[in-house]
Amino acid sequence: DVKVTQSSRYLVKRTGEKVFLECVQDMDHENMFWYRQDPGLGLRLIYFSYDVKMKEKGDIPEGYSVSREKKERFSLILESASTNQTSMYLCASSPAGGLNYGYTFGSGTRLTVV
Amino acid sequence: GESVGLHLPTLSVQEGDNSIINCAYSNSASDYFIWYKQESGKGPQFIIDIRSNMDKRQGQRVTVLLNKTVKHLSLQIAATQPGDSAVYFCAENGEYGNKLVFGAGTILRVKS
Numbered sequence: 001d002v003k004v005t006q007s008s009r010y011l012v013k014r015t016g017e018k019v020f021l022e023c024v025q026d027m028d029h030e031n032m033f034w035y036r037q038d039p040g041l042g043l044r045l046i047y048f049s050y051d052v053k054m055k056e057k058g059d060i061p062e063g064y065s066v067s068r069e070k071k072e073r074f075s076l077i078l079e080s081a082s083t084n085q086t087s088m089y090l091c092a093s094s095p096a097g098g099l100n101y102g103y104t105f106g107s108g109t110r111l112t113v114v
Numbered sequence: 115g116e117s118v119g120l121h122l123p124t125l126s127v128q129e130g131d132n133s134i135i136n137c138a139y140s141n142s143a144s145d146y147f148i149w150y151k152q153e154s155g156k157g158p159q160f161i162i163d164i165r166s167n168m169d170k171r172q173g174q175r176v177t178v179l180l181n182k183t184v185k186h187l188s189l190q191i192a193a194t195q196p197g198d199s200a201v202y203f204c205a206e207n208g209e210y211g212n213k214l215v216f217g218a219g220t221i222l223r224v225k226s
Contacts, residue, residue: 004157009155033213035216039121039122040121040122040218041218042203042216042217042218042219043158043203043216045213048213090157090158092157099146099148099207099211099212099214100163101148101160101163102148102150102160102163102205102214103214104160105157105158105159106157107155107156107157108155108156108157
């Protein structure tokens with residue numbers, strides 16, 4: 001069964017901490033995405049990557065960075081966590097060359113910044 | 115199926131009834147659409163998709179209807195079951211065709 005795995009289901013971090021959210025996929029997908037999900041706002045794209053070492057900003061990149069050193073792993077970094085980054089974070093992947101069946105999502109990481 | 119403020123629209127149906135969840139998409143250039151289901155504590159799961167050269171597609175107990183004239187998508191669930199309770203949201207492939215744009219979602223509650 002194909003999988004996108006997010007390393008943590010729940011995280012609690014303090015304001016100002018550097019936070020790493022990890023995502024690994026085992027489907028050999030080229031594309032990987034990080035979204036945040038907030039009530040009533042749907043999924044908003046933070047960053048995405050079409051290939052190793054490539055990254056592009058999504059709609060709300062401010063306060064975040066990403067790293068993709070290997071094809072299967074896409075990390076989201078909060079350089080200095082703030083309370084307004086409390087949210088559900090979802091990682092997704094898809095193969096190159098089309099959107100057949102859309103994205104495969106991980107189970108999400110619920111981050112609380114206190 | 116459009117969101118208002120921070121509150122998702124909610125559809126409550128009786129077990130066994132049919133459900134219809136609506137979505138107004140935003141980009142007339144979109145030619146691929148997907149419905150996702152998200153259960154509490156889980157990531158979104160693919161339900162069914164449709165391309166713009168079709169106006170209807172059926173799956174197991176689900177049907178997606180596409181009206182390009184008014185940019186409207188609907189998901190019909192037949193004989194709704196308690197396990198169908200979840201947030202449902204649509205996605206379109208947008209202006210560039212290679213990234214999905216998601217709607218805010220609709221909560222489906224199934225009463226036994």
